[in-house]
Amino acid sequence: MTFSADERRDLRQRYLQVDTANVADVLDQLGHTEYGLSSEFWPIRERLEKMGGWAYTIRGQMTPYPGTGDPKKMEAVSGIGPDELSVWSGGGATGICFFGELIARGMQHRGSVGALVDGGIRDIEWLARMNYPVFARYRTPVQSIGRWQVNAWQIPVYLPGATTERVLVRPGDFVLADFDGAMVIPAELVLEVLEQAEALxxxxxxxxxxxxxxxxxxxVLAKYGHV
Structure with missing residues (x-):
């Protein structure tokens, strides 16, 4: 199903009114049981953070390289658009920062609504001052330049799952994250899951x-059944 820009914005706002717990229950009821993400993803502002957006995927890998920058990374981040949420797949490379405040500001200016990072972030204090939610695996001051490099974007990627080793995230899937954790809603289920989550x-x-x-x-259980 293809949505217009206005429909994408409306659906995103509606998703922000439901919880990941209800989305998880609905996906289970529909037989899609493996779309919860690892509990290792944490929000930088634990009591305030909630985010939802259409997945814009970025993939990278550990690889030594010369130079002082990562041109592919800059090209990738410049392609994000309104109501999209960047999903960084990097194999959880321990100790390396994929994402920081300046990248966040650039993406936010393009209309991005958050970031989900399978790796490290830095500039936590500055990120926390922005109205820009971020969930990540860990924090580190160690930059990626010369160590970790973007190799593709807007392709299907894997993230670590809650009940399965890997969860597939495709460009245009929907990601919802709150105090309880993060869920991926496949693009073809976005409307059905939302309507049932709203009812729940x-x-x-x-x-x-x-x-x-x-x-x-x-x-209450006799009246409403399992909740």
């Missing part, structure tokens, strides 16, 4: 209201 969110609100009014948990 509304049901949970009714359950909270019943409990607040004195209903017991068995009564």
């Amino acid at each position: 969110t509304a049901q949970e609100q009714r359950i909270r209201e019943d409990l607040d009014q004195g209903a017991t948990l068995p009564e």
Whole structure:
């Protein structure tokens, strides 16, 4: 299914009103059980961070190289657009920074709405001051130049999963991340999952209201079923 720019923006805003837990439950109910990402992804502002966006993938690898920059990296980051979220696949290379404040600022100016980094980030203090959510595997001051290099972008990539070793993320899939973790929603399921997650969110609100009014948990379960 192809969405217009306005539809993509609207869907993204709607996804930000539901939780990853409900999205995970809906995907399970639909038989798509392996789209949760590893719990090693953490938000730089744990109590504030929530992000959702259309995946813009960037892949790199550890490789020594001469010079003072990574031209492919600069080309890759300049291609991102509105309502897109950069997904960095780097094999979780320990100790190397893939992403920092200046790249984040450049992407944000192009309309990007966040970053999910299978590797390290730095400039944490500056990133935390920006209205730009970032989830990453670890933090490190060690730069990637001369050590880790971008080799492709806007291709399918793998990220570490919660219940499986690897989760496939394709350009145009949707990524939602919040305090509980991160989920990937395949592009062809985006609307179906959203509508069911919205319905589940509304049901949970009714359950909270019943409990607040004195209903017991068995009564709530009998009324609404498994929650």
